[in-house]
Amino acid sequence: MDIIQDGERRQRLQELEEWLVDHRSEINVDGLLDMVQALVLDCNHPALRRTKNFDSFFTKYELSAQMIDECRMKPEDFIVIKTIGRGAFGEVQLVRKRSTQQVYAMKLLSKLEMVS
Numbered sequence: 001m002d003i004i005q006d007g008e009r010r011q012r013l014q015e016l017e018e019w020l021v022d023h024r025s026e027i028n029v030d031g032l033l034d035m036v037q038a039l040v041l042d043c044n045h046p047a048l049r050r051t052k053n054f055d056s057f058f059t060k061y062e063l064s065a066q067m068i069d070e071c072r073m074k075p076e077d078f079i080v081i082k083t084i085g086r087g088a089f090g091e092v093q094l095v096r097k098r099s100t101q102q103v104y105a106m107k108l109l110s111k112l113e114m115v116s
């Protein structure tokens, strides 16, 4: 990466990087990836695709959204052993990660229920 000479610019970039890695920030990397996936999914609605800007957006980001989906951790990466608990927004499962055989407790939250 180029060395940024402008101290003020460097400071702003550093602030942005801190937001990206802060798990409490709305624009952390996970949140932004969620956003891209949700936008691409929504833009693929036939009624929206009739509008040029939505169609262009979908065409531009469809492949990236697929790559994001393939690379991110997802429930299918785990084998469910059994359900061990239930909370206000979802359930907790005892799971085994397919790639490592490590056992974890996985909390599945319904984002739909959390935001409604």
Ligand SMILES: Nc1ncnc2c1ncn2[C@@H]1O[C@H](COP(=O)(O)OP(=O)(O)OP(=O)(O)O)[C@@H](O)[C@H]1O
Pocket (backbone or CB within 6 Å): 084, 085, 086, 087, 088, 089, 090, 091, 092, 105, 107
């Ligand atoms: N890491 C864990 N290991 C074992 N059991 C767990 C673990 N996390 C949660 N559980 C079990 O799952 C139950 C529900 O957990 P959860 O965190 O969803 O509860 P909660 O805090 O009441 O829920 P919420 O955050 O949705 O209000 C717990 O009461 C516990 O029995």
